[in-house]
Amino acid sequence: MFEVKVYVSLKEGVLDPQGAAVQNSLHHLGYEGVEEVRIGKVMTLQIQGSREKVETEVKDMCEKLLANTVIEDYRYEIEEVVSQ
Amino acid sequence: MFEVKVYVSLKEGVLDPQGAAVQNSLHHLGYEGVEEVRIGKVMTLQIQGSREKVETEVKDMCEKLLANTVIEDYRYEIEEVVSQ
Structure with a gap:
């Protein structure tokens, strides 16, 4: 079992209205x-499979569903979960 | 200037319908x-001020606005940005 953390954030230069609203509230x-x-997202996934399979699958998932690569960047960390 | 990353995630046991929807789509x-x-959030803040001030303010901001502490946990990292 692997725990994968996917970090998705808006690319530089892309307007972030949610972030602007939070900044405004903080000023108030x-x-x-x-x-x-x-403001970005962190997705934490628990995935079964071999390390190789998980690595290729996660990249695929990001490209297909988890990130909108036109306006978002992503990065991920894969960590093996050792059950006790 | 400091760059602060605030990570907000649902507490264990709190239902995450957005996460469930993503899981469902991945299965499909x-x-x-x-x-x-x-699914959680990462907020990246650029804040002016002394380290002490930023440290106390960030904790306050999390408690008051950035996290809903009834259902969410938060943690943060503060890093000084050295302008070149």
Whole structure:
């Protein structure tokens, strides 16, 4: 079993209205020092299979479904889960 | 200037319908080995101020706005950005 963390974030230059809304709210709460907020996703997947299979599959999943590669970048970490 | 990464995830035991939907879609695409998907957020903030101020402010921001502590956990990393 492998635990895979996929981090998906908007590419530089792509507007992040959700981040802008959070920044705005933080300013209203008095946190004037906040100059930028960008919001991304972390997806944590538990996957069965061999390491090779998981590695090729995860890249595929990102390209096909987990990220929109036109406007988003992704990176991932694969870690084996040793059951006790 | 500091770059702060805030990771917000649903607490264990809290249902994650968005994660379940992604898992379902992955199964439909043929990735049968995926046993669980949980989805969280990463917020990347650029903040001006001293390290002490940023540290106390970030904890406050998480408690007040960035996380819903009833159903979500958060953790953060603070890194100084040295301008060149």
